[in-house]
Amino acid sequence: xxxxxxxxxxxxxxxxxxxxxxxxxxxxxxxxxxxxxxxxxxxxxxxxxxxxxxxxxxxxxxxxxxxxxxxxxxxxxxxxxxxxxxxxxxxxxxxxxxxxxxxxxxxxxxxxxxxxxxxxxxxxxxxxxxxxxxxxxxxxxxxxxxxxxxxxxxxxxxxxxxxxxxxxxxxxxxxxxxxxxxxxxxxxxxxxxxxxxxxxxxxxxxxxxxxxxxxxxxxxxxxxxxxxxxxxxxxxxxx
Amino acid sequence: xxxxxxxxxxxxxxxxxxxxxxxxxxxxxxxxxxxxxxxxxxxxxxxxxxxxxxxxxxxxxxxxxxxxxxxxxxxxxxxxxxxxxxxxxxxxxxxxxxxxxxxxxxxxxxxxxxxxxxxxxxxxxxxxxxxxxxxxxxxxxxxxxxxxxxxxxxxxxxxxxx
Numbered sequence: 001x002x003x004x005x006x007x008x009x010x011x012x013x014x015x016x017x018x019x020x021x022x023x024x025x026x027x028x029x030x031x032x033x034x035x036x037x038x039x040x041x042x043x044x045x046x047x048x049x050x051x052x053x054x055x056x057x058x059x060x061x062x063x064x065x066x067x068x069x070x071x072x073x074x075x076x077x078x079x080x081x082x083x084x085x086x087x088x089x090x091x092x093x094x095x096x097x098x099x100x101x102x103x104x105x106x107x108x109x110x111x112x113x114x115x116x117x118x119x120x121x122x123x124x125x126x127x128x129x130x131x132x133x134x135x136x137x138x139x140x141x142x143x144x145x146x147x148x149x150x151x152x153x154x155x156x157x158x159x160x161x162x163x164x165x166x167x168x169x170x171x172x173x174x175x176x177x178x179x180x181x182x183x184x185x186x187x188x189x190x191x192x193x194x195x196x197x198x199x200x201x202x203x204x205x206x207x208x209x210x211x212x213x214x215x216x217x218x219x220x221x222x223x224x225x226x227x228x229x230x231x232x233x234x235x236x237x238x239x
Numbered sequence: 240x241x242x243x244x245x246x247x248x249x250x251x252x253x254x255x256x257x258x259x260x261x262x263x264x265x266x267x268x269x270x271x272x273x274x275x276x277x278x279x280x281x282x283x284x285x286x287x288x289x290x291x292x293x294x295x296x297x298x299x300x301x302x303x304x305x306x307x308x309x310x311x312x313x314x315x316x317x318x319x320x321x322x323x324x325x326x327x328x329x330x331x332x333x334x335x336x337x338x339x340x341x342x343x344x345x346x347x348x349x350x351x352x353x354x355x356x357x358x359x360x361x362x363x364x365x366x367x368x369x370x371x372x373x374x375x376x377x378x379x380x381x382x383x384x385x386x387x388x389x390x391x392x393x394x395x396x397x398x399x400x401x
Contacts, residue, residue: 010366
């Protein structure tokens, strides 16, 4: 018998590694888009993905191993958010550094990162690109930037409407260099269902956000970055 | 990436499913898969530098899971327990000829040289292309082809002698 026939078959056409990397936000944006487009039309891959997500859900209900639990009690969050649930998310923000790929325009420097944390009921989790969330979930962003930068987080919702999550102003907001710095604004997701595309902007100089928002709308989320900016793009799905 | 203990706990929450799912597939035993899951993250608490320079956390977890599972199969091979657990079907879907063959493959994996067994797992169980296997193993695609051919040869020989 062939070895392939003897082993439990992997029935998806994309490998488990590729699907896992996509779920965990490790693929380059273009590659991530390719995988997203593929899994929506491929029965084998969407079934495999559903199985993978099922195990991820299962893991959330498992208790931490004792070796990890005992050490957690000695850890004190350095930041506190407005509500108890989001305070827990702030704790997570201090310890995770997601590997989200970035794109750069001319004049940009360093490698910034963008993270999103979701509170669903009493549970807070770090979202990965492509993650499914629910209307009413609370979300909050955190950024890592090796140098001080002007930062903004924009979004294109499933209806094609672009808006600015952060900051609550007309220009990108100055942020100091730092790792996993929680942005001071959280938001609750509305009832619009479908894929929402995010753009994290990290700029060397103040940038007016309205032109970026309009370009995002007119380009269906693929707007070029303003000069001197780096961008982190990914998406989540509201179901 | 530098992880403190709380970071490792967060990593367990966010990425532990990658380990658990693959360990189940490789070992065919829920208890053993849970054991491997705990082993990997407990080892990371003791040696957090293991992930200091990794480019892909998912890739690192694939390598760690495969390494721990193969060790598990090798340890189990020396005891009667492995016969109890793996000779019969391991899950309802693994019953019948394929389930028995999968048990044989697990026994073969325990006997194979580490690089050959790892290539078999990545290619056949995880559906990776030769290029993906080569990336994780840090070798050429040609070497992956050679490792898989060698595995098939050893499998054929094991079947003939059975």
